Amino acid sequence: MTAGTAAPTTLRAAVPGAAGHAPSRPDEPTWAPTRALGRAVLITGVLLVAGVLLGRVDLIVLAVPFALGTAYALHRRPVEAPRIGLAAEDGSLVEGGDVTASVAVGNPDRTGYDLVLVRTVVSPWLRLDRSGFAADGGAPGPKADGAPEGAGGKGADRPFALGVPAGTAEAVELAGEALRWGRHQFGPAATRAAACDGLVTSRLVVSDSLPVRVYPVTEPFDADEAMPRAAGLVGGHRSRRPGEGGELAGVRIFGPGDRLRRIDWRVSLRARQLHVAATLSDRDAEVVLLLDVLAEAGTSGGIGGTASVLDTTVRAAAAIGEHYLHRGDRVSMLEYGPAARRLRPATGRRQYLILLEWLLDVRATPSPYEPYDQVFGPHLLSSNALVVVLTPLVDPRSAAMLARLARSGRIVVAVDTLPAAAAPPQRGPFTDVAHRLWRLDRDNTIGQLREHGVPVVGWAGAGSLDLVLRDVARLASAPKAMLR
Template identity: 35%
Template sequence: MTTWRATAAMTRATALGALGVAAAVLFGAPVVVVLTAPLLLLAAMGLLHRPNTSPVVETEVDHVVLHEGQGTRVRLVVDDLSDVEHVTRLSSPVRHVALHPAAGRMGCLLEPDGEPPVVEASPRRWGRRLLGEENVALTGRWAGYRWGPVSMVGSQLQVLPVRAPFDSRAEAPQPLGVVGAHRSRRPGDGTEFASIRPFHPGDRLRRIHWRVSLRTDALHVVSTRGEEDTAVLVVVDALADHGRSGGVDGASSSLDVAVRAAAAIAEHHVRRGDRVSLRVVGTGGETVRYGTGARHLRLIQARLATMQVGTPRDLRGDQVQLGVTAGTVVIVLSPMLSDVVGTMTASLVKRGLPVLVVDTLPTDVVPAVVEGTDPRIADLAWRMRRIERREALARLATIGCPVVAWRGPGTLDEVLHRLARWAQLPQVRAR
């Protein structure tokens, strides 16, 4: 209802007051008038302050882009509150969105020049979250007239993955960039010691090593390794989501672990000046090209928050084109339950690229049982699938692809150190 209508209290007070006056006149009992006088007074005050405005009500969210666990305020905007004394709001609950008050119901009297009550919302999981439908009702002075309730569509929030704590001191296996923080195999004007060699024309005087020069009676200089950036490709397996998600405060599904780990890895490398790219293997096939900077990081987080989960039709591992060039570090985030991802990873390793797999499958995950399926058959099928997964991981390990489980800070240090040592060894390639 978008018009002011008399409330039940107003109708009841008017009817009882009129009935009392009629009874007093009919039966000659003035005491009845005394008893019903308060009701008549309330009815008269309600009629006297009858609203004449037509309010326009809208909802407004302070922030439409949030990280998991952050909160925002959903405000009620009314163009004219001169005739409004009480505001009632009722918000429908939505999965993975916490409300305050928890039930989403609230109402309060308006102070002079006051604002309508505010509902606080906090998304608990990444993705696009649509706030629930909200019903709003306005009550006039002396509770005589009510406007509404009217239904209002909830606002949409874009929830970015939480900034998981992650840090790595490992260097890139094959840095081939221009300027960065990784030690290169090539000599350059860096800070990492390489060797002491005889002086050549063009060497800087500050590089002269005087102790060796005095001992050998010939000028020697200190040579250093260059410091370069690297390219990092983060591949996220979004073919399926295994396990149940309890939000940022609860249990994590395989996709939760993958998305949060991808956001943490991307943020770490962007801050170090590396070029980071994203590729999602799923229905949407979201892709973010190589780039650096805070704006590029926000773009990666937005793609992770809006990606589509599902398996495309007729998808094969040899058909997935990642466009990886030499020197790129490929980090595959996957539960490794799909042959497509396994084939794609093996092909990258055989090309000689530094590839590592981050296992995102939770240890306590259980398969979802379809109604009508025998639980014993479902458990047997899941155990067989786990055996196939272990064999796939073992085959990747035999061809030189390390597999680690995500555990936050330090997850990739040992693996990247091993890849860096392996990259420095002479490689024999068949022609």
């Protein structure tokens, strides 16, 4: 099953290139009589008994059509229960892209089903409706995983009716839009069939659910400034350290260990002393994306609505990781939270695919305990890496973590992911005053971090980190004062 992955024109997709049935109890019948069958038997029996007791032939004649009709309808009673299966697109789905899915109902019996009712559970972040019908995007839908009211609507959250002839299968085709990144669920789906002119009905058959992966979309991101430090042997960013490479750093006097092919004969003849061309080594940079998942703030409205802290964090991490991986640098990811998940540093397209898959499991997990402290260990966090911390600076432990990284001598850049419109719900007359005081205290914390050498910049898409990386690179390459 295929579907387009068209995203809004202002966004660029950050995308890499049948279920079982619910087990029934042994004593549960596959088909059960309905109230219609009970009424038909009751009417037939009453008319026959009344005709015999009262000696009235007309009552017996009236009972004959009911008896014949019921017997004719039941002469081919179905035996097998209906089959149900789900199918959903599991490819390069992105926020704002098209999603297609289907619910198939099969009839393995020799008797056709008069009516089949199908209903499925759909994630509120998947706006699906039957093909050919408009999705009811404005109707309130169920809330799940922080979804706001009306996120998913009730397009597919209603029964669908269809008829299934004997030995065939019919499918309900659903189409719509993926509203938000993450791992969503399509299903489970349930069906019940009626046969024999509605006189018998099958037991409820329930299918398993299917996972649907939706990748985040990212605003175009580009950082033109050089990396502050580099430690690898490949990549697009040149190092600021002397060494073998193709970037000319100047001309210096020949010294022991210099290669003859590096001699600059023109300068040597003019100075009457051997000079060699000095170069900068070609090295890659290691970028560590540290995601603060201690708190969530704001309301997620999907691709067309407001962005929460997690939305900004995931989309920014995907954009930054894609940029540096495209340049051949090594990218790793860490979670600052109770789980302390880690993605090892690597390069290439395979790392990009793993990065996107890793981001789908990002969740805000508040914890009263100190987060896993070993993320600051030298075996996990290289001293030469550029550490980009995506944090809302809501929890006081986040500012302490940034200060600790700066004191360890690492190059740290903090990206503020708190939405500007994030505000607590109105609970009392002093809520606004308390929120303003909290904002002032947070601004004071940001100012203290900047004084300690931790630049804090808000995420604004392309070029967000250019000015910060330029200043950090200059500080990293500046000569250090030494005591004698």
